[in-house]
Amino acid sequence: MAKPEHKKLEYFRDTVRRERRKFDSSLFTTVNVPSTSDYAEDMGKIYELLNKESGIMESFDELPTIRDYLNQGDSALDILKDRLFQSDHAFNIRNLQMFNTLLDVLDRNTGHYSKFLEKYDTALDLVRADIAVLQKDTLMLQVFRDTALKNTFQPQLQQLKSKWRMVDSLIAENGREINTLKSQSSAHAITIGDLLFKVDASLKSVGSEAWGKERSFLWERGDSSVNDAEDKSTGSVQAELQMAGIYFSNTTSRRLWLITLGLLFFFWVWSNFRTLRKLDQMQVIEPFQIDYINHIPIIGSLIFTLSLAPLFDLHAPSIYLESVQLLLMILLTTLFRKHLERRLFYGWCVFMFLFLILLIARIAGFSLTIQ
DSSP states (O other), rough: OHHHHHHHHHHHHHHHHHHHHHHOOGGGOOOOOOOOHHHHHHHHHHHHHHHHHHHHHOOOTTTTHHHHHHHHHHHHHHHHHHTTTTOOOOOHHHHHHHHHHHHHHHHHHHHHHHHHHHHHHHHHHHHHHHHHHTTHHHHHHHHHHOOHHHHHHHHHHHHHHHHHHHHHHHHHHHHHHHHHHHHHHHHOOOOOHHHHHHHHHHHHHHHTTTTTTTTTTTSOOSOHHHHHHHHHHHHHHHHHHHHHHHHTTOOHHHHHHHHHHHHHHHHHHHHHHHHHHTTGGGGGGGGGOOOSSSSHHHHHHHHHHHHHHOOOOOOOHHHHHHHHHHHHHHHHHHHHHHHHHHHHHHHHHHHHHHHHHHHOOOOOHHHHSOO
């Protein structure tokens, strides 16, 4: 009886052994095969990311302003270099202070725009990093390798290609623009530093040179010809206009206060006259002999404003101060013509004629080129 039981055990052992040989382990493993919806979802995410990167680069809206400012600054710095390194020209304190003010403004604005460029450059680096990650997307690589998948998603792929080209073009264009402007900004900072050092050194030495001559004496022969003088005067006027434009474009807040003060003066006089008329008390101002101002004080307000203009721009270019003086004299002439005696009015006209001669002589190059 022992032997049959032994054979039975051997049979079961062999059966179990044969069943193990037939076991398929793949029945208990999960094979993740991407479906069509997975590919479509991945394409949608890529398209949204490309839209986001495109919006980031389109937000670089200060680049045209920075480019225009730096180009304008190039012209201003070239003019300042020409003026400051003229060996035959001695500048007075007002010249040097105006140069110093203009250089300070250029330095401040250059630093301000450099911060924008650094911000844009950092954002562009992040965009490049995101694009580099997209290029390693396994699902998209599989789509481009599989012809059947490419045919299935052909419309979506066309949209992605178009958006990809646009983003790639924006990256290249903005990268070139930002690098160029950063180089230009760095060159500005170096040039401004050199010119400020030159101006500071000149301001320190101007005291000892105050009693020296700025130009050759009348009896000393000049080195340049008439044609050279004409070219020089033309360049001087253009240089002054350019420098004045840059100066005024960066110091507008001062003149806003001046205009505000002039308007307040106008409404103050106008309201006083209006109040006196309502109360029928105009006779109270007769002892003061107010002849040069009326109930609509347009000319008086302009004269008041122009008289205060130099106080708001102590270091302004000469062409601005001379223009203010010329307008002030024209306005005064219109007032004096009605109130001055003929002999005094003619004397005033002679005085104004001499002022015009001085102004024209300076512009023509017979005196200082920039004061």
